[in-house]
Amino acid sequence: MVKFDKAFYMRDGITLAKDLLGKLLVREVNGKRIVCRIIETEGYIGPEDKACHAYNNRRTNRTEVMFWEGGHAYVYLIYGMYNCLNIVANKNNKPEAVLIRAVEPLNEFEFLMKNRNIKSNKLKDLTNGPGKLCKALNITKELNGYDLVNGNELYILDCKKKFEIIKAKRINIDYAEEYKDKLWRFYIKNNPFISKK
DNA sequence: AGGCAGATCTTCT
DNA sequence: GAAGATCTGCCTA
Numbered sequence: 001m002v003k004f005d006k007a008f009y010m011r012d013g014i015t016l017a018k019d020l021l022g023k024l025l026v027r028e029v030n031g032k033r034i035v036c037r038i039i040e041t042e043g044y045i046g047p048e049d050k051a052c053h054a055y056n057n058r059r060t061n062r063t064e065v066m067f068w069e070g071g072h073a074y075v076y077l078i079y080g081m082y083n084c085l086n087i088v089a090n091k092n093n094k095p096e097a098v099l100i101r102a103v104e105p106l107n108e109f110e111f112l113m114k115n116r117n118i119k120s121n122k123l124k125d126l127t128n129g130p131g132k133l134c135k136a137l138n139i140t141k142e143l144n145g146y147d148l149v150n151g152n153e154l155y156i157l158d159c160k161k162k163f164e165i166i167k168a169k170r171i172n173i174d175y176a177e178e179y180k181d182k183l184w185r186f187y188i189k190n191n192p193f194i195s196k197k
Numbered sequence: 198a199g200g201c202a203g204a205t206c207t208t209c210t
Numbered sequence: 211g212a213a214g215a216t217c218t219g220c221c222t223a
Contacts, residue, residue, distance in 0.1 A: 042215070051215070062208060079216050080206035086215085099215055118218070131216045172215060201221080210211085 001157040006149050009070030013089040013096030016070070017043035018186050020087060021165060024157040025103055027137040032111055034137055036103035036127060037159070040187035040194055042170045044086070046095035051176035054095030065145045066095040073146040073154060075139060082131025085139050087148065087156075101171070101185070103127045104193045105136070112136040129195045164189040171196060 001024065009016065020038050027034045046054030046066065053076070054063045065074045066088055074086035074097050086097040105112055105127055112126050115136050127133040134140070139154070148155050167183040174180055187194050 044215075053215080058209095060209075076215090077205095077207060079204085079214060081204065082216050084215060101215085120218090129216070135217095170215075175214090198223090199221100200223105202219095204216105204218090206214105208213090210213105 001159065003155055003157055004071075004149070006069070006071050009087065009089060009148070010091055011070070011089060012094075013045040013098055014043040014184055016087065016089040016096075017041040017098040017184065018165060020098055020100075020156070021186055021188055022159055022161055022163055024106075024159050025100070025137075026155050026157060027139065028153050029138050030111075032108055034108045034111065035106045036133070036137070037106060038100060038102075038156075039104050039191045040100075040102035040185070042099040042101055042186070043089075043184040044097050044099065045089075045184075049176075049182075050179040051170060051173040051182075052095070052097075057095065059095075063095065066097050067093055068145070071147065071149045073139075073143050073148060075134070075141050075144040075146075077141060078131065083134040083140055084130040085134050085143075099130060100133065101130050102187070102193050102195045103133050104191065124192050128193045163191075168197075 044052040046052040047057040069092045072088040089096040168185040170185045
């Protein structure tokens, strides 16, 4: 299996959101190598997307990484408690990113359980949400700006497995006016690890 | 099966 | 000072 090169990430955020489905997200930490399949994503494309943190080219400490060229990790804290992992897309100064909303764990289940520390012992509760998967995979703001092309702590591998893609509205962006109804959420049909519906 | 409160804190106005 | 790309446990039915 092949690690993606820069060119894979240097495309628009919607195309990348679709193309990341089914690919393998790899996290190396504590001497372990955790492999997950990406099941659900959302595209955010500044500056015109009102749901995007970089709407109207808003460039701040937080959104800075979105303006970098594709292939970096954008990790931010949400609701004071949870981290969310995004994959930066497109070229330099095109603030676009793909939110990873859900993944399917393929190994190291006990490690993920321990990180999550919840009552449920169901496998599907481990990583079926953006905050959940970050906690399970030990992804924090230390990885903000991380280079997915050259790094070995977090990266993405190709996978040729086939599946059907469902398009849907993005989640929890009611403030985004006409952009809240864009079908920029994508997930793999019939996969049990979807975050909602 | 669905609704709700609470946890918790960075970011930007 | 308010809001937010969320999640969990507890409650009712």
